[in-house]
Amino acid sequence: MKSRASLKSHPLHPILVSFPIAFFVGAFVFDLLSLVFSKPSLQATGYHLVIAGIAGAVLAAVPGFLDFLYTVPPESSAKKRAAQHGLLNSGNLVLFIVIFFLRRNSSLALPVLVVLEAMGVAILSTAGWFGGTLVYRNQIGVDPRYAGAGKWKEEVLEAKGGKVKVARIDELAVNQMKLVHVDGKRIVIARSEKGYAAFSDHCSHRGGSLAGGAMICGTVQCPWHGSQFDVHDGSVKAGPAKTGIETFSVEEKDGAVYLQV
Ligand code: FES
Structure with missing residues (x-):
């Protein structure tokens, strides 16, 4: 990343x-x-x-x-x-x-x-x-670009009352991700064909950063050993990870995307 x-x-x-x-x-x-x-x-x-x-x-x-x-x-x-x-x-x-x-x-x-x-x-x-x-191997400092990834986006935000605005509705293209730090948590905001999703940046295998991986068709792939997760429900689509990742609810309202933490 x-x-x-x-x-x-x-x-x-x-x-x-x-x-x-x-x-x-x-x-x-x-x-x-x-x-x-x-x-x-x-x-x-x-x-x-x-x-x-x-x-x-x-x-x-x-x-x-x-x-x-x-x-x-x-x-x-x-x-x-x-x-x-x-x-x-x-x-x-x-x-x-x-x-x-x-x-x-x-x-x-x-x-x-x-x-x-x-x-x-x-x-x-x-x-x-x-x-x-x-x-x-761990790709620390590497800034990869898969098709449609756009530029690396990262933002530090504060959640007031458990809800925080994380992006403009048109900020991310389909298959693009953004890493946000909300009250010390690293959360990835992603846009798939189905709309916005939010999930933990922490891969359940050995902790790779999913924001540094690749996302396509609603699936994010970890850059370290290739585990794949559904960005909307966090379930494992391919190992070596055995457990899913944490997901968060997002709401699209008044031209913005809000994250519930
Ligand atoms: S740390 Fe993500 S697949 Fe191993």
């Missing part, structure tokens, strides 16, 4: 992570070469790459944290994976900050420094593996 921290549908976090990866790995490589070839001058490059890596990691963490909060579906397998990804990267950042201070005080022997940096690179690689799964 589309990242809120993006520029014209291009998520920022995957672009920015290239910098800390390159700088931290570069620091390790220069210090290792310094150790192997007994060239102390190479350590100066390593030292500056550590500083650049820390700055890059802090910069990349900002959109990453926003994605964790707002893009990764709550109570899903991806949320756990994203938490592990974030914790590993935070641990790595702390490790390189410690390395920086120890280097600045010249209190670290080169072999110890190389071992610590190798540990950092190993942590970074593991975190990167999780990050790859989040993007390429």
Whole structure:
């Protein structure tokens, strides 16, 4: 599903992570070469790459944290994976900050420094593996377009008295969806040939975001493992999901669509 921290549908976090990866790995490589070839001058490059890596990691963490909060579906397998990804990267950042201070005080022997940096690179690689799964399998930050999907629509709303206006009657085309956040609940507003429908964004299989999936002929398909649900009554049309999804009543009145929560 589309990242809120993006520029014209291009998520920022995957672009920015290239910098800390390159700088931290570069620091390790220069210090290792310094150790192997007994060239102390190479350590100066390593030292500056550590500083650049820390700055890059802090910069990349900002959109990453926003994605964790707002893009990764709550109570899903991806949320756990994203938490592990974030914790590993935070641990790595702390490790390189410690390395920086120890280097600045010249209190670290080169072999110890190389071992610590190798540990950092190993942590970074593991975190990167999780990050790859989040993007390429869980499609975090991906903004897919099936026929008739239109542009990604997302809105934060407040329900007063249990009823809330969620769309203009002509806002969505047939087969188009919109994700609304109503009092902390993620609800998908969809328009099928039969009219408007509202259902939980949470796939009953492993918590994939249905708003990030595809909808056609009154059926929504989860982007993660392909479960299909009827958008009007929430029943399962195809597995692996075994239980249906929660649906909500909608009312079309005076040119607007109202959701009852
Ligand atoms: S999370 Fe597996 S099909 Fe939706």
